[in-house]
Amino acid sequence: MNDQIWKKWYPYIGWPEDIEEPDTTPPHALESVSEEFRDKDAIIYYGNRIKYGEFFDHVCRFAGGLSEYLERGDRISFFMPNCPQFNIGYFGAISNGMIAVHTNVMYTERELEYQLNHSGARAIVTLDILYDRVRAVLDRTGLEYVILTSLRDFISPSARRFIPMLHEQEIREKENVLYFNDLLKHSPKRPEKDLKPEDVASLTYTGGTTGRAKGAVYTHRNLMIDAKIFSACLDIRRGEDVFSGLMPMFHGNGIWTSNMNVFMNGGTVVLFPYFDAGEFISAIETYGITQIHCVPTHLVAIVNHPYSKTADFSSVRVISVGSAPVPVELLKEVKALMPNATVIEQWGLTEAAIIGTSNPVHGVIKVGSAGLPVPTVEMRIMDPGTDNPLPPGEENIGEIVLRSKKIIREYWNDPEKTREAIKDGWLYTGDMGYMDEDGYIYIVDRKKDMIIAGGFNIYPSEVEEVLYMHPKVKECAVIGVPDKYRGETVKAFIVLKEGETATEEEIVEFARKHLASYKVPRIIEFRDELPKSPVGKILRRILREEERKKFEGS
Structure with a gap:
């Protein structure tokens, strides 16, 4: 397993042998991209188009406002669905050297309280319609500031009356409450000059399926390396692609597919705070979405929606699917609807900075396979009984482990769980699978699901x-x-x-x-x-x- 047999395909599929160590950070990269594509759409949100120049100005102004209340290294939670405020706030926070904490909007009060305390968050950015949940735990956490915004903000006036879930909630309490739009009125503050790739950028909490959720620590380096890997594996066309901002940014996948992959490449993202198959199909036609990132259940909803039979999907070039294998019959239905699209399955996990394997856009796509280990990733299949590497072959099913310069360095404040997951530099994923003679990986199931x-x-x-x-x-x-x-x-x-x-x-x-x-x-x-x-x-x-x-x- 040490010969990395999958690399023999890299020259033919357009993947680089390795990814260079980044000499910059995402905020500094965004600054350069915004200068290059100043008048190009960065974000489309219910009819409102935000150009790169305007987007970066918002980022800098939010950073300026935030710096009056928080310091470098402070944790700030983002408790909201996909909306421009998430992208703006995220980049504004990390450009100050603060640490963004991605908080699942589905969390109950108990889960929210745990994560805020575990991360040590001093502030939270959230929606007015989610404020009741925050208020319920406020006195039991270390939160000092609540920054409020609304889904109505950043939506074109003509679209507001057509969008559900946009009722504004009156907030009577004023103490400790700041308003997102007020922070945008501050003088702009450029990214800290001494930000380094190894500085911590964000905490993304795992799903907690095996107990309490754990905070995966992402550095600016993790973010930059994975954005470059995605760019190669998805054949992202700089300054051209229009991305589906469907995967939520409070989840590890969405950090890249609805955020980093877009802005590091001068792309445009169409943001969706929730998934509605009819609205999604309409957006593909209206905005010419070229890159769709989703899970199989999204595809099930699309192919079964009546709009799909007459919709124009000709713009869609790449569909990358993760989280679960795509059934063969579903794959056939998707290809029938979107003949111009290449559908590729990928596999990854939070601790690996999301992407671990991918089928190539240009090359052999093996149906049922999660693809080849991506650049920087070394992979083994380990016998769960002996913890020895297994040779390629369908009969040799074991636990998938990987080593890469892009995996997390630790779980936040949890050295014991870090030692359990990362052994001698190898990340033990808990997923069972095998490798074929060509180096393609097949995910059989979670070890605990067997x-x-x-x-x-x-x-x-x-x-x-x-x-x-x-x-x-x-x-x-x-x-x-x-x-x-x-x-x-x-x-x-x-x-x-x-x-x-x-x-x-x-x-x-x-x-x-x-x-x-x-x-x-x-x-x-x-x-x-x-x-x-x-x-x-x-x-x-x-x-x-x-x-x-x-x-x-x-």
């Missing part, structure tokens, strides 16, 4: 792939449920396409034709919808928890 039934290892994604082949199935999720005889048994949760009906027997018989008997779901449950994360990823853990409670109560 089902052990009667001594057999069953990977939910394989069963789900088969279920997605059924013409009536829109979405599905497979988990192991407690079984007193087999230890675990396979249960499938099914969402049918609109207007379709099916029986449990019909689904089981279909699965029998394509799976070994021990992999066939023994239990089928039909649902109207499946639990999803804010980025649209189906949450098996929620389903497992429901089943565990049922089992314990029986």
